[in-house]
Amino acid sequence: MKFQSTSTAAALLLGQAFALPLPSSNIFRREVPQEHSHDVFLSITNEALAKSNPKGITDAVFGLLGNAAAAGGAGSVTNLDCLKQETADQAFTNGKAAGDIRLMAGALVYQALERNTGKVGLASVTCTEQAVNPEIQAVKPHQDPASANAASINKGITLELAKQLKAIGADPNLALLSGTFAPGDLNDATGKGKACDDPDPTLGCIYSTGTLVLDASQDEVASAVAAVSQTFTGTGGIQATALVDLSKFSIANAQGSGAAPTPSANVATTSQAAAAATPTTASQAGNAASQTGASSSSETSTSTASGNNVQAFTGTLGGPPPPVVSGTGNRPFSVNGDTFVTVGAALQRSCSIQHNACANDANSGKLSGGVGQCDTQNTQCTAAAASGATSNNDSSAANNTATDSSAASGTAANGNAAGAAGSFGSCSNPSIKFANGLDGRTEPAFAPVDEADFNHGSALNIKVIADFICDRLNSSCKAGAAVVSTCQSASAAASQLQGQAAADAFNKALGVSAN
Template sequence: MKYESLSLIALIGLTSAAPMPAAENTLPRYILRAREVPQEHSHNRFLAGTNANLNLNNPAGIKDAVFGLLGNAAAAAGAGTITDLDCLHQATADQAFTNAKAAGNVTGQSDALLYAALERNTGTVGLASVSCTQTAVNPEIQAVQQHQDPASAGAAATNKAIVLALAQQLSSIGANPQDALLSGTFAPGSVTDNTGAGNTCDTADDVEGCIFSQNLLVNDATAAEIDSAVAGGAPAAAASNSTAAVASNSTAASACPASLGSASASASTTPASTAASTGTNVQTFTGTLGGAPPPVISSAGSRPFSVKGDTFVNAGAALQRSCSVQNNACANAVNSGGSGSVGDCNTQETACNAAASAAKVKSRAALDFFVASHRRATASKASTSAGNSTSTSSKSLNPSYRHNYSFLTPFFLANVQSFTGTLGAAAPAVVQGTGARPFSVNGDTFVNQGAALQRSCSVQNTACSNAANSGSLAGTTVADCNAQEAACNAAAA
């Protein structure tokens, strides 16, 4: 199977540890692992996104994004033609970013940037990892360095600078700069612990990543510090000699499903303050835990909705951003010692997104009423017209003409997976519903359509690879499965 080498590495680490009593037939909520043991599942969501985009075009033959996070000895097994193992991490992120940028996939670019900032494993608690000295192809990747072991010297300042630089790059491509906090690492381990154990987790079946689900993430900066850095304040210098990257040339308003929820701050020609004074706030949610959600200003233009200066094509995406900004502020307040819990913040975000969904349903009902009235009027006019009345009536009653609500597609489709390849089995359905995480694949839920489509393609690829390795698909190789996955992701883009 594709991940046999990773399983072997994990088993070697476990067999070297001292035996500990545990209840039979149960799995612990999380496991403390030695630093040299892979912690690849801590940020699963970004590994999955990076792999999906890396596989679109992988000339170096890098086997998996996880190898870029391992120590050099283990990384060599999956480096492909990359010989400078200190740069495998950067090379993986660079290629994934290049592919996502070519596809106009803002989510893919964001995943690659966040992956580039993840901490690499080192053999000792408190030991900083070696930085790559090569220049990345993409200036956005060049501007981002990997997090360092939180117990290493100066780690707090270094990791804060890394997060602020990352936030600037996320903003430049139209992604949410506050997401930079998600690249953070764990609480520091003890440098006097000669076992090399650090505070990590590694839960294989955790879709989002165990550092998130187990609330182990330590924020390196505040939301206000990120806002300041994005607004133009240069972050403290990280371990990089690169020049600050220019804004990405990718089209943030692409029709690519993965970028439906993204915005480009540079796309707006109207300052947020001006928009606020001339537009209408369509954010109706009234929860105030951690502060009220920022206004969603509706005005004119090709990207008529704005949240704190970021602009959006769709009201739904803008409302989701507003709810997300409120959630980040709430979580930061809790983690800084405020009352409540992160769980309370997440519950509030769910309610906020539900309020947005309810507003969309009301809008749909009003729109249906308008369209039905328009059709009746058109049909009535056609029936009383002479000469060309037959052709006019036929056009007005044609089903494809009557139900051409293409602008409603992002909100009301059932299965949004359109890929038709069936090597090893069809790609699982990406079902769109409502709520804070409206897209689902085999029971796993996602905020963004692009991430859900990538997961669907990945699940199909795994099934195909398993079948190829077992011999049940005669004449089919894992390479064929990978080619199909690339085509599946291309269809999503």
């Protein structure tokens, strides 16, 4: 195949025609992505890169290629493992300087696109350099969909991208367009996988051929970004639904692709809200565990409601949050008939249901003032949920933490580290520090304590670090759903505080220490 410039039609659709000279190339045999799969975001990134390109990067497409092919267009970039990040970083910097949200969003999505690897099932090499922009640093490239744990990893990447998009004032659903193809055959000697490389007159062949596999649902994106506040004000923009019909694409789940995802603890989809009216039976409890943030062990007893509502939040936009009824048994908390092991997961579900109802009312015109007020209310609700989960500290959560005396010494039965929230899977210490001099900064900032398990640069906003830790717990650490839910609640609560108090609140909720 040859490198080809993205179409003028695509550029015109997105606001400005441009043309960048591209060199001819030999044919490269490689796994996706192909040059033309996500054309629209390469177009935007090249447009931003044209504003200032001190390192002389020839074209954004080179960042998607393996090092041998990338060298031909890397300019003065010497670490080819980081060419893609360098490209995204410069494009984002240029977009931010221009106050152009569209260019910034394009650079973020480009950063999340999958990079070429030599064969099907091989994950790409991670760039170990620090990006200039924390937004770019927070977003990692998608991995080959046939590589180990790719569905879970890629979903975490997409949801983190969605948060960064919302923070700059862009459409979070653009993150769904960063996804890749269905997993290829590990025995495919060509290395191509399930790919496309056909020039598309508008967007990219992964969209026009319907081969994009979404990493998450729109409901999951909405829930992930509910507590994210916009921190940048600019002009312009681009909407995912104006580009494609998202409903025509399949959604991957944690076990593979092509099927709807198992809903996470803090996501209330429309179908879940309808199903919530039917109480969970004993025979359904095992399946419900994976859908409600509860342990999927042999526990089969259902909640026996005592009538005590522990949902203390009083906001009423879209209606009050559903009651969180405490009771007895292994799953003692209930929301609209769905049962939960921990109060934190139950409170999160209650807040999410209220947020969805509020957003529906705002979008339909029943509630004036826009969806933004629903996001604000949800931030307040999740912060109250974090406080409520910590103060309740229920015995069921303690039972879910560990099952033997090793828990008393801070170690879960499976040998993994454990704090107040439970096992952190394969990771050890998800705490956050607040300190001076991080990454050469002149002001104090937040950063993960454990840089091995949670490799992220410092940030002035604790939520950038906290959300990254929560996503990593969910993806690579494989922590329990209750732990992830507690982490998300802790992140929302900490974001309402400042400085050391914010770090202390996050760490206390997870039962860890920064020392």
